[in-house]
Amino acid sequence: MKGGIATFWRHTGAPARIGLLAALLCCFLATFASAEEKSLKGVALIIGESKYQHVPALPNPANDARDVAKMLTDLGFDARSVSDRDASKLKRDLERFIEDAEDADVAFLYYSGHGIEASGENYLVPVDADVGSLTNADEALVPISAVLDELKSTVPVTILLLDACRTNPFPPDAKLRRKPTASASPLSAGGLEPVRGARALASAPDAADNLGTVIGFAAEPGQPALDGAAGENSPYAAAILRHLSAMQGTEFGSVMRMVTEEVYLDTKARQRPWTNESLRRQLYFGASVTEPTGDDGLITGERRQLLLTIADLPDPKRAQIELASAKDGVPLDALYGVLRAMGTDRIPEDPGELEKVLAQQAERLKKMFAERDALRTDDPEIKRLVASADSAVQQGAIVAARTFLDQAVARVEENSSVVDDAEEMIRQKRIADAAIYAKRADASALVFDYKAAAGDYGKAFDLVEKWDEKLRWNYKNQQAEALNAYGTATGDAEAMQQAIDAYKAILNFIPNGEENRDWAITRNNMAVVIETVGEHDKDTARLKQAAEIFRASLAVFEREKDDINWAASQNNIGNVLMKVGERDSDPGQLRQAIDAFHAALEKRPRDKVPLDWASTQNNLGIALFGLSEREATPERLKEAEAAYRQALEVYTREKEPVQWALVQNNLGNTLNALGVQANDPARFKEAADVFRAALEVRTRETFPLSWAATQLNLGNALYHSTRFDTDTGTLEDVVTAYDAALTVYTREKFPMEWASVRNNSGSIHQALGQRTRDTAEFEKSAAAFRDAASVYTRQDFPLDWAMTSYNLGNTLQLLGNLSEQPAHLEEAIAAYRDALGEYKRETAPRPWALAQSGLGATLQQLAMAKGDMHTLHDSIAARRSSLEVLTKESAPTDWASTQNGIGMSLINLSSLERTPKYLDEAEAAFKASLEVYTRETAPIQWAFGLSNLGDVYWNKASFGGGGKPSYRKALELFDQARQGFADSGYTLPIQLMDNKIELVKKQLAQK
Incomplete structure (x- = not known):
């Protein structure tokens, strides 16, 4: 190999967590279908420690104990409640409870107050405890494991609930001694710990007739439990009190999951209970407190099913929903309800798609909440139904909300014939009725029934069309948006066309065809739909049409001094032009896109709209990078790098992790390209580091498509760095990265991305062939490039087709050289000439030159x-x-x-x-x-260059020019080249150099 071949690239377990509480009076049902019912006796001790004398007091444990005791008593427990007990009294209470439980079937112990853990033992903290209590903990505090062991040895079922995972009330450096003479142990920082060391709570052996134990904590390990507002119940106790009635006919574990997720939602994801359950039979409870009825009953029933659905959701989806709730300021309950109404099997697996769904539905929820106070109706029944619907949405009962609104619409339709003939009363009635249709449309959209939503918005429009100009505009616009959403989700071209027609109808509302701000906004919305349709067309006609509409809006926004919409239009123009430019061999479209982004930045100042500013900076970087592939100078790449780095000043990993990773990935591609142009290994290393950083956010589990793209780009950076070494280890790492990307990018689902990876795989096998001189590697390379060309057809993707033709030419050239078969060389020449059929010096100077x-x-x-x-x-x-x-x-x-x-x-x-x-x-x-090619920057190429220069002097000497000095110069250069190959570890050319040196020495001796 006398020099490298340039190649073109494509860029682009834990314990079961269950809620906890049980009710009694009842039957156990074994896991067999024919289990026999049996009345059981249950005893309960409820402890609430609030009035601490020496450590921080807690306002609510006494309330929790009082309410839980009443609830258990109503359910048939022999329940006893005690509050604010010192150590001696609390121990006597527990001893008495153990005695009372000896002839019971179920023992229920509930504790609310401070708790601590040290060396695997959990302690209840009496109200008289102080720092001195820690020096003799077994006497001054109440160890809980011995109590649990005694209950388990005599009672078939033991249930222990500890609403005590609060922060450690003692000094942070305090140590605990079980006895004054015992060794000291540090306290856990988070209160009680479910499982620690050899004395885990559930570790004691079960009696032969023991049916199991349930141990519950109000929060997960290491996390504090909230006490709630003063005078109320803790979130844990409140959830227990709300959902216990579900025990009638519902299996124990399911109800406990309801309690867990109720606390999770009520605390806005700050607290989630933890449970260790070892029941050997399924447990049901027959008696029930009074269940809510009517609207509340419908809402409560659906909410309980929602809680069970939440319990089954994986943590990555849960985290994404929590982020959307916090970002958009909508109730977590409502967002989960939307996804449940959608159907868990239809929830997008791709995090990017799920983010779009959540953002869209969060915006719709905000709109519903903002408009509910504007609803006016003189019908009390409709008022009641709408209020119930609002409550249902807040609690995530979306189906129930739609049921109430169905009833409201039915009432509207039932009463429509008795509307007063007076024009004003008719107007008010029609507007009120339209609002009901619109509200049901909002609910339909929340369950992703965009087609039904569009129908109801259309009915709302029909009702107000001649009564209220503002509302008719609003409802027709919402109908258009729903049609667009339905068309985008289903690929329904008719729905997309109906959306465009709806926007055209809105334009007819503008008097005398005035091109005002409303006209410009409506046309921009219509252009977004046209752009969406145009993305799937083979030609660019509709994309160009969208760009012209965006341009026409600019003059209006400038006249109205509406900088925000003006900048948004410029940004949209840039995006459309980029899409056109990617398909067009003429780089003019990309240059216009760059101009549009620069113009948008002038009206999107960083200090006023930082996120919009950063978004446009990222778009600008993409356009500059695209243009750099059509130009021969590195200036555009440096400008792209600067744009990405500016975007990263706003998109930080802490505040905007997804956008941060996106820009990091784009920056890595640019650094990689700069490294290629400058032959700079530091750029390749920096690019690889940037891609690896992006992969810390873009995990396969959370962002599979983005993960695959970054794996592909990481492989590219690693490949380019291999020109500075001679072994095949790094190249094999590149193959691993590409193979990983192909586990996501299959040809069936992602043909373009698959072709991109196959193109790059061809380059890697090409490089391996050069290193190993193995014709099989070149055959693999040629097959990969031909695979890519089967997707990148000349008709549809002329520049990508030219790229794969060029790369195939490189491989066939190397194969012909190694195999000494001229047929391969003739194929290579044909491939290069194919590439030059699309690469023109004027429009693609660098690819043309290569x-x-x-x-x-x-x-x-x-x-x-x-x-x-x-x-x-x-x-x-x-x-x-x-x-x-x-x-x-x-x-x-x-x-x-x-x-x-x-x-x-x-x-x-x-x-x-x-x-x-x-x-x-x-x-x-x-x-x-x-x-x-210097010894420091490119040692192998430098050695080849010296060898070639030596050949010149050898040839000059052979032709009679220069004589012995030319032979000596050739010998000196061959010696330096041999040493260069040896220093680089590239042994293949060393034998050739030895042969040359030997021949020159012989010829020199003959002179």
Whole structure:
């Protein structure tokens, strides 16, 4: 190998967590279907410790104990409640409870107050405890594991609930001694711990007739439980009190999950109970407190099913929903309700798609909440139904909300015939009725029934069309948005066209065709739909139409001094032009996109709209990067790098992790490209580090598509770094990265991305073939490029097709050289000429120049195989034409590689014509390449350059020019080249150098 070949790239367990509480009076049902019912006796001790004397008091445990005791008593427990007990009284209470439980079937112990843990033991903290209590903890505090062990040895079922996971009330450096003479142990910082050390609460052996134990904590390990507002119940106790009635006919574990998720929702995801359950039979409770009825009953029933659905959701989806709730300021309950109404099997697996769904539905929820106070109706029944619907949405009972609104609409339709004939009363009635349809449309959209939503918005529009201009505009606009959402979700072209028609109808509302602000906003909305449709067209006609509409809006927004909408239009123009420019060989569209983004930034100042500013900076970087692929200079890449780095000043990992990772990925691509142009290993290393950082956010589990894209880009960066080493280890790492990307990018689901990875895989097998001289690797490379070309067809993707043709030419050239089969070289020449059919110097100067250089190299090899001087002259001409673009300043590595190739062709031409007249030119070409290929920056290429230059002097001496000095100069250069190969660990050329050195020494001796 006399020089590298440039290649084009595509960028682009834990314990079961269950809520806890049980009711009694009842039957156990074994896991068998024919289980026999049996009345059981249950005893309960409820403890509430509020009035602490020496550590911080707690306002609510006494309330919790009182209310839980009443509830258990109503359910048939023999329940006793105690509050504010010192150590001696609390121990007597527990001893009495153990005695009372000896003939019971179920023992229920509930504790609310302070609790601590040390060395695997959990302690209840009596109200008289102080720091001194820690020096004799077994006496001054109440260890709980011995109590649990005794209950388990005598009672079939033991239930222990500890609403005590509050922060440690003692000093942070305090130590605990079980007895004054015992060794000291540190306290856990988070109160009680469910499982620690050898004395885990559930570790005691079960009696032969023991049916199991349930141990519940109000919060997860290491997390504090909230006490609630003073005078109320803790969130844990409140959830227990609310959902216990569900025990009638519902299995124990399901109710406990309801309690867990109720606390989770009530605390806005700050607290989630933890449960360790070891029941060996399913447990049901027959008796029930009074259940809510009517609207409340319908809401409560659906909410309980929602809680069970939440319990089954994986943590990544849960985290994404929590983030959307906090970001958009909508109730967590309502967002979960929307997803349950959608159906868990239809929830998008891709985090990006789920983010879009959540953002869309959160916006709709905000709109519903904002407009509810504006609803006016004189019908008390409709008022009641609408109020119930609002309550249902707040609690995530979306289906119930829609049921109430169905009833409200039915009432509207039932009463429509008795509307007063007076015009004002008719107007008010129609507006009120339309609001009901619109509200049901909102609810339909929340369950993703956009088609039904569009129908109801249309009915609302029909009702107000002649009564209220503002409302008719609003409802028709919402109908258009719903039709667009339905068309986008289903690919229904008719719905998309109906959306466009709806926007055209809105434009007719504007008097005298006035091109005002409303006109501009409506046309922009319509252009977004047209752009969406145009993305799936093979031609760019609709994309260009959208761009023209956006442009027409600019004059209006400028006249109205509406900078926000003006900048949004410019940003939209830039995005459309980028999409057009990606398909067009003329870079003019990309340049116009860059101008549009710059214009948008002028009206999107960082200090006023930082996120919009950062978004446009990122878009600008993408456009600059795209343009850099059409130009031969690195300036555009440097501008893209600057744009991305500015965006990252706003998009931080802490505040905007998804956008941060997106921009990091884009920055990595730009650093990689800069490294290629400058032959700079530091750029490749920085790019790889940036991609790895992005992968810390873009995990496969959470963002599979983004993960695959970044794996692909990481592989690209690693590949480019391999030019600075000689082994195959890093190349194999690249293959691993590409194979990982292909586990997501399948041809069936993602043909474009699959083709991109196959293209890059072809380059890796090409490089492996160069390192190992294995023809099988080149065959794999050619197959991969042909795979990519089967997707990148010339008709649909001319530039991508040209890229794969160029890459295929490189592989076939190397294969022909290694196999010494001219047929491969002729195939390579055809592939380069195919690429040059699309690559034009005016529109794609760098790819054109690289293809000319590759063509020249292959023509040289074919000429030498056939002894054809005419073809050799064509080789030199092709390479020299490439240097018109590949300058030392703009593309030093490619310039040096081409200079080296020209030198080789000139030496070969000198040999074929048996004349030394080309050797001076060859010498100048090799020396020029060594201005870039230095021992420090490119040691292998430097060694090859020295060897080639040595060939010049050897040939000069052979032709009789220079005599012994030329032989000595050749010998000196061959020695340096051999040492360079040895220092780099590249052993393959060393034998060749030894042979040259030996021959020159013999010829020198003969002189």
